[in-house]
Amino acid sequence: MDLLKKKILDEGEVYEGNILKVDCFLNHQIDCVFLHEVGKEFHRLFKDEGVNKILTIEASGIAIGAFVAQEFGCPLVFAKKTKTKNIAGDVYTTQVESFTHGTTYDIMISRRFLGEGDRVLIVDDFLAIGNALRGLIQLVKDSGAELAGCGTVIEKGYQHGGDKLREEGIKVESLAIVESMNADTGEIVFR
């Protein structure tokens, strides 16, 4: 997606420790006019897959998922990272190891919102090692729903999480794949 690549080059910042900071348009301040285009692009890529539910994970995935769900005219469900008073005990849950934060956390969704008959498109902001996506895929499997595919906005190609998922036969579409980044020069090379 050329518009995305342009935004990454114009507005993204590369930092030591494998960090591509795009919080000016994707995951802290959110450019919703741009995200509307992201939603349309994911719809174009997955419109023949029978998708009837979008699944993402709080917090950065929610705005993306909202615009994708708008295009498909279907509900969005987001997995929660912490147990709250307002979520019933009857949940699907699994563990996710966070590469970025060096921690492990539980994710969960209410059983009421995912199950047989659902064909699920998982979306998220970043795909690196793929741990968050694998956690969400596990929830889809546990629920008896079918996985239509995964759409991520930015894939860190050099971490190969996307390649491994594709090798397993999962349809994974990323709107930009970063092949290399250089924190000293700020250079970003796309696949």
Place this chain on the structure above:
Amino acid sequence: MDLLKKKILDEGEVYEGNILKVDCFLNHQIDCVFLHEVGKEFHRLFKDEGVNKILTIEASGIAIGAFVAQEFGCPLVFAKKTKTKNIAGDVYTTQVESFTHGTTYDIMISRRFLGEGDRVLIVDDFLAIGNALRGLIQLVKDSGAELAGCGTVIEKGYQHGGDKLREEGIKVESLAIVESMNADTGEIVFR
């Protein structure tokens, strides 16, 4: 907003402990076709206020904020509840006491995304005592931005947080105000 009241009556559930559960369409599973209408309604209510930024708080506010920002054609910024590696140290921060969870937490936004020249519409899913809104209002004040007003989807009128903010001269618009709820009968009465 009649469509919202109908959804609350049809799909909402009342539980002991002052809980109105609307996680089937507002804050776990999200009806994005409906939220698009919510975005249009907030635009109608605040379109003459010179709004150029939408502010909300993770996680439940994000999808709402996204559709409001889409209507205004302006950015959405969401306050974060936890410090992450990917947010710079240069933040505005304040404390919020959670009535629902009985805890106090920090909220923060990067200084880069809020400041002089911004006219801010704050949006959120629920308004009860008003602690989360007051935290967000504090961040707006600290940043030197101007507050255009606050829009919440569901206000618990009997907790009077909205009334107090209005008495202070803040424009607060809620799309449905619940005047009373009965956990035994499930009855919900709107103001």
